[in-house]
Amino acid sequence: MSSLSSARAVYQVKLLLDPEQVLDADGLPTEAATAALCLGAPGRVEVAQYMDDAGQSLNGQGWIVRIRRHDDENRIRLAYKARFDIDGDGTEPAAVRRVMERAGGYNLGVGDCSYGVQVNLSHTRATVDFTNKKCRPVPGLAPGELPGLEVSRALVLDRLPGKLAKWGAKPVGWAESVAASSRLHGPVRQANYPGRMLDHAMETQVSRLRSASGELTWFTEITAKARTLREAVELRSDMMGKLRAEGWLLERDAFKTDLILGR
Template sequence: MDVFRQSGKLQENKVPDYEVRLGLEPAEVLTPSIELKADVLSTLNLQPIPIQINVGFLDTPTKELSRADWSVRARRVHGEDTLELTYKRRYGIKNGNIDYALTHASTHGFNNELTGDGREFKAQVEWGYEKKTLSMTSKKKLDGFVVDDLEFPPPDNLRNLSSKEAPDMFKNWIIKGWGTHALERSIVYGPTVVDRYSGSWEGKQLDLEVWPFVNSSNSKTDYIVEVSFKTNNRASASSKQKKLMDELKSKGWLVDEDVSKTEAILEVYGF
């Protein structure tokens, strides 16, 4: 796509928000009954009762979307009557150069120009232990689902809905109809029911999520535990990420590497 307007001026990059995400050691923060330990609840000012969220990803058996740095997620939240579909394109950030990644994404059409179908993509920098990733995300909520039921529609229906509601940027990413064709051949990776605890830290709303992954080969359940908060300020993201890391490390809770929930669910449920 042409990065220039007809006036010859560069199109404006999107302005991202920032989400700091850090992994916690499951054995250190969870009880044998897979509840949060009291010290974790008090340190992060977390509510003791989590909200349950059913999460699944759609991709082809060969993970064609993932290999193109796209993900398509379906989500149901307990207490809500909606199905949320999320279409996300990720860009790796090299050497911490966030602005370069934003400019690169702009050349693909992720900028402040209106899209042809009116679908907005929001920019976010996912700020992990060491790795930073730029994501461009478009969400669509569909109403009319049972409030206290976390179930997804049958796979064929979910494929049809995700294809019908997809933004044009995704549908026509490589060639016309690329995304549509991929979703028509997709399978559902998962789903898995996530526990989300809400809390606060340093004046920021903070979430802690517990993701279970059931290995079908040995029926063993593994867990990813992640704590996250959002900010609109890059300097704040940098300073508070370090401060939270130091606090979690002092408690012996911090996982000293980056963890990807999306990659994990595609790997564990890929068969």
């Protein structure tokens, strides 16, 4: 099994943990989970919101627009992410190469230094993400606060990347129109706990999301980076085996953006 031809691609394993098994009533990791996953104190707390219109027009074209703030820093972080699904579970290099070829038709590729490339392997779903990141100072925000709707729309429009503005599947001006009529999805607060499992650095991320019925529920994800597709596939298998043995693995894919946009 070979890797992508570029060292710029990052590989990430994303799995869901059962919050009823690894968190206490306050959403904090239990003693058992803390010990088994070698969890430290939260290394970073972040709050994020997503921008899309009521019909999820951006998401329907594979684009995700996120506004995030780390801790109480005096700037916000914009991310414009084009996501492509990989056929199968990401095991086959040929399937990854096909996605790269498809993305190339939209002028997205590992050779573009404006976009980071990440291959995500979850339970059964795999994606390739091309992400354009920008930072912008937004003075006057209170601790844990994100910009409101009108400011968020203006920020998204001001920093809109050319590849989204000229998205080949849509007419000129489509992206600007969607951004101008977008609404806020979120905010979502996330605590990130650094840790280790299987002698590999990992991070456990805990968020509070609304379920389909509107009730608040905990979303607990464990992620780990890998250098190659082969390493990511092997790591996913090892992680799933370990977490199943503990009784902690949720047999579902860990892509919370779809849940947030759907609420």
